Amino acid sequence: NFFARGDTTTPVKYSAVVFAANLSLNLILMKPFGHIGIAAATSAAAFVSLYQYIHGLKKRGYWNISAALKQKIIDITCCTVIMGIILTLAQYLLNLILPPKHLGFLFLKLSVIGIIGLATFLISAKIKGVLDITAIIKNLLSKRKRDDKTSIKQA
Structure with a gap:
């Protein structure tokens, strides 16, 4: 600016x-x-x-900043805090269940925590109305179609 x-x-x-x-x-x-x-x-x-x-x-x-943007920032922060709480709890429980030293279990824990974090944020964002999953999927599909057309033209 x-x-x-x-x-x-x-x-x-x-x-x-x-x-x-x-x-x-x-x-x-x-x-x-x-x-x-x-x-x-x-x-x-x-x-x-x-x-x-x-x-x-x-x-x-x-x-x-508009009032709508301020509200969206508050909602996203709320979703992030919820995700952080759930991830802290998940990490604690996984550390109780799985042995910490084995490399395979570390990768498993990391994968589970990543999936739980993503799912928690997406669900809480959808509930708060911050996230429109349908619009995201539509965007991704239209981008894929554009990319396919571009690659066909280049060939």
Whole structure:
């Protein structure tokens, strides 16, 4: 949005602040937390960047979120929290049932947790009305038809 309006200096200034935040947080968190500190610092710097862009766009009057979008964000967050709770419970139960050391059981646990996570999110999103599975399937099928036509033309 800044570039489209001819403002190329603001994003560079924001990037410098994010770089400084990332570097300083890396140096602070690396020693006590190791490689996890580096990841945490990068995540924190990303939030600094997000805050800067949202604040800058709001200040210029370019940022406004509709009530419908706010509600959708709340609904998606709710679905994500539900998924997290179910996955935590599933992981706990799977750790009780399956031995942790065997590689085959680890792959089985990972697969089961992935399927449970996907199913939980899809079901909760469908119930909350955030997700229209019919539209997604229709989209995927129409994309597949377009891809098939493109590959026929290329042949």
